[in-house]
Structures are given as C-alpha cells and as structure tokens.
Amino acid sequence: MERENRLWRVILLALPVAVFAAFVVWPLASSFYYSFTDWNGFNPDYDFVGFDNFLKIHTDKLFLNATINTAFWIVAAIVVPTALGLGLALLIDSRIPGGPVFKSIFYLPICLSAVVVGQIWVWIYQPDWGLLNTVVEAVSGENFNYAWLAKPDSALWSVILAWSWQQTGLSMVIFLAGLTTIPEELLEVCEIEGAKAFQRIRLVVIPLLTPATVVVIALNVINSLKGFDILYTMTGGGPFNSSDTLAMHMYNESFKKYLMGYGSAISVVLFLIALTIIRLYFRQLRKVDELHG
C-alpha cells in the first residue's frame, strides 16, 4: 500500500514540480548567477565580473532614486487601500440597503487590467479636459491646466492614487470576510454594557480583525512590489525618473540599455526585499494563529 502511494506521489507530482522547477525556481537561481556577469542580452557569451554589478548599485543614483520611490510606493500602498478598504467594509457591513451593489462597485476596478486603469487615469489627469482639472476649474472658477503626470512633483503620487483606486476593493472584500467571523453576540453585549459605536469599532472590531489586517497589509505590500504595468503605461517611470521604481528600473536597465547582468543584480535585490517581507508576513501569521487559534 505504502509503496503504491509512493508511486502515485511521483506520478502526480512529477509534472507540476518539473514545470515549476524549470520555469520558476531555476530562473530565480540563474538570476543570482547572471548578476555576477556582464551579459548584454544578445551575445551568447559573457564574462564574470564578480561583485561589480552590486558595487555599481552603490553608486547608481537612479537605483537610490528608484528605491526611495519604491519605499513611498509601498507605504502608500499600505496606508491608502488598507484604510479605505477598512472604512468601506465597515460601512457596507452595517445593514444598509444595496450592500451587494456597493460591494461590486468598489470591487469592479480589480478586474480591469493595469493598462486600462492607466489609460482611464491618464484621462483624469489630462491637463486640458481631464476630469480632475475640470472639477478644479468648476470649483475655483479659474483656468487650471496643471499637468499632473508631466511634473516630477506630482507624477508618482498621481500614479499611486490610480493604483489605490484599483486595489482598494481587494482590501475591502478581505475585511468583509474578516468581519463575518466576529460573533454578533459579542457586539450586542458591548452595546448593553454601554459602549458607543466608535468605541466598539476601536476596542472590539478592529482588534478582532487583526488576522484580516495582517493579510491585507501583506497583500498590499506584495502587490505593490509587482506594480509595473500601471507605471509603464502612465508615466514610463518619468518625468526625469521621478516615478521610477525598482521593477521599472530593472526593466529599463535590462531591456532598454541591455545591461542584463546589472538588471539581474537589481532583480536579486528585489527578490531579497520580497523575501524579507514574506518572512515577516509568515511570522506575523504564526503570531496571529497563536493569539486567535
């Protein structure tokens, strides 16, 4: 019996493990390997350059710039969709009519592609007839032509807002799922004991939502590291690299300048950042499991 089981394990696992190993694990390992070379993307040959690519990271001002932008991007991706998603979830979870309709409306942007979301928001920020400037003009009564995406001061934040618009729905549904696990009796008891609505939310609901919050934050951070498509379509990392992130910088160095060795080094750094976050996430999950059972 056990021997038969062993055979079946091999038969069933062979294909998925082989595909995963060949096209995910092996390339990941190779990225480390190529980060020590000067491969240019065309020549089959390359030389080993030791730690040169990593030393270059130290002096690459654009890398520092991209890292700072990525940090902003991650922080904003934590704060905005998480806070908005929680607020929306709490509102929808109160027994108002039309809850499912609201849920769908806030969730809808998630199924649009980053390219389409990018295009939509390029129009909103369009200086002459974009929605944002039209509203500003209507409110202020003055002519307003600020080019949100073409100014280094506002480009990154403008893309972050578009990104948050798309991601909020995801945070919201996870919070809604978390809210269903809070026993109603508990809140009734609180009410009888005289706790005000805001006290109940602050002292009971939010602490009990911790597992959902951990998931939402981790997911937002991980998704934000993947944020490439929307930047590519909205700003291309510009103007003057003001909205460059690590993913974008990696793409530019590898596929615009054909510095694949250096690009690999950047992707190694990106991998290490993701790994750190994932480890923090799993550790938090374990803590939450211990607390909440």
Place this chain on the structure above:
Amino acid sequence: MVDVALAFAPGRRFNPWPAVIFISLAVLALLFLAPTAGVLLSSIKTTRDIALGQLWTIPSELFWGNYAEVLANPAVHRYFLNTFIVTAPATVASIALGSLAGYVFAKLPFRGSNLLFLVIVSGMFFPPQVILIPLFRLFNAMDLIDTLYPIIIIHTAMGIPICTLLMRNFFATVPNALREAAILEGANEWQVLTRVALPLSLPALAVLATLQFTWIWNDFLWPLIFTQSDEKRTIMLGIVNLQGQYSVAWGVQGSLSLIASLPTLIVFLFFQRYFIKGMTMGAVKG
C-alpha cells in the same frame, strides 16, 4: 456580522445613521465609478466633442462610430485571437497541474511535503521581474522569442502556486472516507482524483478559472518581453500600441479599452461570488 446601523441606534428615537451611511456610500460609489464612466462616455462621442471639452458630459446623441472603427480593425481581431490562444491553454494547464499537486499535498502527504508545498506557494509572492532575464535567455536560446509559447508556458508555471494552494485547501475538505471507500472498490488514485475529488471541487475550479483567466488576459509584462512583431501582440499590448495610431482619437481609445475589458468583465459578473471568494481564500489561507 457587525451591525453598525443597529449599533448606532440607541432606543427608539429617530435614527439618522443608516441614512448617513447610505448617502456617504452612495457618494463614494459615484466617485469610484467616475473614472470608468468617463471611458464609457468617451466611447460614444465624436473626437470633436471630446476635443471641445465635453468628455465628461452626458452626450445628447449616441455615436457608435468608435466601436465600428475598433471592430473593423483587423489588428484588433488578431490581438484578441492571440490573447485567447494564450489565455485558454494557460488557464487550463495551470489548474490541471495545480490539481495534481494539490491532491498529493491534501491526500497523500509525505515526509517533507509541507516544505515542498511552502516552496511552491511562496512562488506567488515574488515580483515577476526576478525571473525575467534568465527566462528571456532561455527562450532566446530555444528560438521562441516573438512566439506565443513563452507566454503560455510562463503563465502556466506562475499559476501553479495559487492553483496548488486553493486545490489543496479544497481537497482537504473532501472526506478521507470517500477516498478509502473508492480505493476499497478497486479504484486507483488517478480515478479517485478525477472521479471523486474533482467533481466535488467544482467551486474551487470555478474560482481558479476566473482568477487565472482574468490575470492572464490582463497581463502586460510577459507579452511585452516576449513578443516583438505586431502579429504576435496580445490585446493589452495592442491597446498601448494603438494609442499611438489613435493618438487624439480618444473615443476610439475608450471603446477599445472597453472591448478589451469585456471578457474579464463578463467573467467577473458571472462568477462574481467565486471571484471574490477566491481572492479571499487565496489570501486568508496563504
């Protein structure tokens, strides 16, 4: 369920809170819909109207010329066909492979299977950029650049983590007694998987079909890297490309975006419940 509306209601006095909540939600919903509505409005207007600054107003008459223009463009047909050629097999293959692995992790665990499971699942957390260059080199060496094969293969491989995770979690809820009974009747593991476990897991399959279809259809990065000629472009790449061709024809761009989003919107509306559940399941149990 947390009943905020009730929570706000002390005694039997007039309670304004449900109304306040409803109105704030309605305002927020309008704000959320405004961007999408803008595209919808643009797609039924002439370029001239939009240039005159009337993109965000309700048009007095509907103009279908933008849709006609997009639908008559042979490049758009090709983009759509290419995207289907990529999305359909990659969706099916990733779910099939995830089911195989998920079944072993749920029903035939072995020493070290938890570790292997974790390694596979962690694959869904990494930015795709970290495997981009070696894959480019690999497919270049195989002379597959500017074909659709690399995109199909990559989406299959990158889909394995989420498919394995959800299928394992779902198979775990299939009672062991069912498997044992089937095996006593002389069935082998393959028959248990295909005739017992999978038919019982239709909800999970629906979840994954929706998720994978949406992600692969909407993807931009892999086609950007692996295709070069217009013949092989997928629809999302095509949108960006046609933005140059229709640079001031905003209405055409808008209708193109909507047409390109239609398949995922339809899938979303049909499987809405499954889609949301899948997102939460994948996330909460990760």
